Amino acid sequence: MKITIINGPNLNMLGIREPDIYGRQTYEMLVNDLTAYCEEKGVEPTFVQSNHEGELVTAIQNAYFEEADGIVINPAAYTHTSVALLDALKAVALPAVEVHLSDVASREAFRQVSYVREACIATICGKGFDGYKEAIDLLLQK
Ligand code: DQA
Numbered sequence: 001m002k003i004t005i006i007n008g009p010n011l012n013m014l015g016i017r018e019p020d021i022y023g024r025q026t027y028e029m030l031v032n033d034l035t036a037y038c039e040e041k042g043v044e045p046t047f048v049q050s051n052h053e054g055e056l057v058t059a060i061q062n063a064y065f066e067e068a069d070g071i072v073i074n075p076a077a078y079t080h081t082s083v084a085l086l087d088a089l090k091a092v093a094l095p096a097v098e099v100h101l102s103d104v105a106s107r108e109a110f111r112q113v114s115y116v117r118e119a120c121i122a123t124i125c126g127k128g129f130d131g132y133k134e135a136i137d138l139l140l141q142k
Contacts, residue, residue, distance in 0.1 A: 001042065001070075003139055004063035005034060005132065007049040008056055008076030014101075021102050023128060030129055037133050041140060053078055057088045064092035070139035071096040072132055079104075079114050089119035095142050097135035098123040 007027070010017055015026035031047050038045040046068065048059040056078065063071050071094050075085050079098070089096050096119060103126030104111045117123055122138055124131040 001140065002044045002046070002066070002068045003038070003136060004046045004048065004059065004066075004068045004071050006056060006059050006063075006071060006073045006075075007047075008074060008078050009051040011074060011076050012049050012051070023101070025129065030132070033129055034132055034136070037136065041136065043136060043140070053082055053084055056082075057084050060085070060088040060092055063094060068094060070094055070142065072099055072135040072139070073097070073116065073120075074099045074101070074132075075116055079116055080110055082115050086115045086119055089116055095139055096120045097138050099131045099135050100125040101128050101131065102126060 012027050014022055014030060015024055027049060034045060046066070050056050050059065056075065060071065071089070073096055075082060078085055098114065098116055098120040105125060114123065121142070124134050127134060
């Protein structure tokens with residue numbers, strides 16, 4: 001089972017950015033934690049983090065061309081703006097799970113819109129790193 005785990009803009013700043021919201025753990029710690037989890041579950045992960053929308057589109061397309069079985073995606077701020085990411089997810093038609101570290105539902109009004117949601121089988125919010133693990137489990141059940 002191959003899963004592409006995609007993180008959008010500013011998630012490379014985990015541990016530094018708004019620690020009250022996103023915690024003190026770094027992106028590297030997220031990758032290490034998920035690598036260990038994937039090993040336990042027999043999943044082969046591919047990690048992509050980019051601050052650029054087009055690179056995230058390419059990462060979604062690469063998941064298809066590299067024959068991934070599913071996608072875990074935290075599009076970060078592009079969640080709330082990007083038709084391009086929605087179109088890319090629809091184009092590849094792979095099972096995808098949307099993850100947010102914070103509970104976006106209880107935050108600003110502009111965070112209530114998710115363009116990618118309609119192309120995802122589930123959305124997991126507010127569970128920190130565990131949300132990514134739940135997303136991996138959902139894809140394994142698929
Ligand atoms: C986020 C929530 C988004 O609204 C925000 O722009 C992010 C991170 C989260 O993981 O909680 O950058 O996706």
